[in-house]
Amino acid sequence: MKNNSQRIAGARDQNSNTDAGSPRAEADLAVDRENASPATAPLYRSPAYMTCVALLGVTFVWTYWPTLLRLANAWNVEPDYSHGYFVIPLALFFLWVRRDRMPEITGVCWSGLLLVALGLGLHLYGSLYYLEPMNGWSMTVWLAGAALLLGGRRFCMWCLPSILFLLFMVPLPYGVESAFRQPLQRVATEVSCWTLQSLGLPALAAGNVITIDDTEFEVARACSGLRIFVSIVALAFAYAVIVRRPWWTKVLIFLSALPIAIVANAVRVTMVGIGFGLVSTPKGHALVHDVAGWLVIPLAAALMGAFIWYLGRLIVQVRPLTSREMLRR
Numbered sequence: 001m002k003n004n005s006q007r008i009a010g011a012r013d014q015n016s017n018t019d020a021g022s023p024r025a026e027a028d029l030a031v032d033r034e035n036a037s038p039a040t041a042p043l044y045r046s047p048a049y050m051t052c053v054a055l056l057g058v059t060f061v062w063t064y065w066p067t068l069l070r071l072a073n074a075w076n077v078e079p080d081y082s083h084g085y086f087v088i089p090l091a092l093f094f095l096w097v098r099r100d101r102m103p104e105i106t107g108v109c110w111s112g113l114l115l116v117a118l119g120l121g122l123h124l125y126g127s128l129y130y131l132e133p134m135n136g137w138s139m140t141v142w143l144a145g146a147a148l149l150l151g152g153r154r155f156c157m158w159c160l161p162s163i164l165f166l167l168f169m170v171p172l173p174y175g176v177e178s179a180f181r182q183p184l185q186r187v188a189t190e191v192s193c194w195t196l197q198s199l200g201l202p203a204l205a206a207g208n209v210i211t212i213d214d215t216e217f218e219v220a221r222a223c224s225g226l227r228i229f230v231s232i233v234a235l236a237f238a239y240a241v242i243v244r245r246p247w248w249t250k251v252l253i254f255l256s257a258l259p260i261a262i263v264a265n266a267v268r269v270t271m272v273g274i275g276f277g278l279v280s281t282p283k284g285h286a287l288v289h290d291v292a293g294w295l296v297i298p299l300a301a302a303l304m305g306a307f308i309w310y311l312g313r314l315i316v317q318v319r320p321l322t323s324r325e326m327l328r329r
Contacts (some may be wrong), residue, residue, distance in 0.1 A: 001002035036313055049150075052108070056116075056146050063123060065143075067135045074171050080227040081232070087169035091162040094241050098161075103154035112156070113144025136170030158220055161241040168234045177226065185224040187262055192219070203273065210269075215276050217285075223272075225265030228300050232257040232264075256307050264300035268292045 074085035119142030126134030143163045148156040172180070191209050196203035198211065202213045208219045236257050240250040275288030 010013070029108065049108070056150070060142065060146070063120065064135075064139055067123070067132075067139065070132060071136060071169060071171075075169075078171065081169075081171050083231055084169040087166060087234075090238065092167045094162045094165065094238070096157070097242050098158065102158055103151075105151045105155055107152060108150065109152045109156075112145045112147070112149025115148060116142055117145075119143075119145055131173075133170055133173050137167065140164065140166050161237075165234070165237060165241070168230065168237075176188060177235050180229070181221060181224045182227050183261070184226055184229065184265070185219055185221065186226050188265045188269050189219045189222065191262065191266040192273060195266060196273050197268045199274070199278065201271075201273070210273060212273055212277050217272060217276055219269055223265070223269060225261050228265050228296055229261035230255060231297055232300050232304060235301060239304075239308070252311060253304070253308060256304070259309070260300055260303045260316050264296050264303060267299060268296040271295075 037255055071084060075081050119138045119140075122138035122141060123135055126132065126138060127254060140163050143166070144156060144160065147159040147163070151159075171177070185208055189205050193203045193205040193210050196210070201212055209216055210219065233254070236250075236253045239253060269292075271292040272289055275292070279285060279288055
């Protein structure tokens with residue numbers, strides 16, 4: 001390094017006595033750049049670093065490929081988790097959007113091996129006791145450890161929002177899912193029945209079944225609103241990652257996810273009830289149900305956007321004036 005610095009300094013002194021565009025000066029500068037390039041080469045371009053990345057990639061694919069296949073099957077079978085296909089592309093999109101805040105990779109942090117080992121241990125435990133959600137959760141722990149190992153603490157913190165976002169592609173445990181689904185199902189039935197009565201329809205609720213005249217329809221498990229709630233929480237998470245706003249604004253947006261999900265799902269069930277009263281054929285009922293299901297997610301996203309717009313108009317941030325600006329006034 002010292003020899004390179006002396007050589008570059010000598011080249012500068014020599015170039016000061018010669019023309020800047022002469023062939024000799026250009027050749028000397030090219031030699032100096034070539035000699036100095038190994039000392040300034042980024043760490044992530046070194047063969048050892050690339051070998052470490054390749055080994056981690058092979059380990060991840062070999063360990064979690066069966067888990068990813070089971071997750072994809074859950075996305076195909078369970079309507080509440082059909083959004084799983086969008087989670088990984090969105091997580092990569094978050095990294096691309098925040099690329100201007102990516103810290104420089106300065107060295108390998110070997111403490112990341114502890115997180116990698118913890119992720120593998122959780123995966124082994126979930127496989128032995130058939131705990132599928134734990135297998136998916138262990139993936140995020142493993143990825144956080146790999147980011148810490150390859151880039152250090154700052155790089156891991158930069159990757160952490162995208163890594164945590166991957167949790168949305170993992171189905172909830174049955175007990176947690178039931179604890180959310182049953183109250184949401186009941187609230188959707190009561191609110192929808194009240195809305196139908198307010199519109200002048202003779203709606204009665206018995207359990208999770210709503211009766212309008214001689215037509216009955218059930219607010220089934222798939223209509224509980226759990227999918228809408230998870231989607232709205234994911235949307236709030238994406239907003240918190242991408243948009244630079246005060247922390248309390250992001251907290252309010254997260255807290256609004258549950259009311260927005262309840263309102264959007266109640267509108268959906270109300271639309272189904274009105275449609276069932278207008279259409280009497282089974283094919284018509286299926287069409288009404290499907291159309292209402294397609295519209296509910298855009299409706300919930302629109303409600304979230306309206307709430308964000310309202311927060312922006314409700315509380316306006318004011319920049320305090322400096323002493324110089326106050327004297328000018």
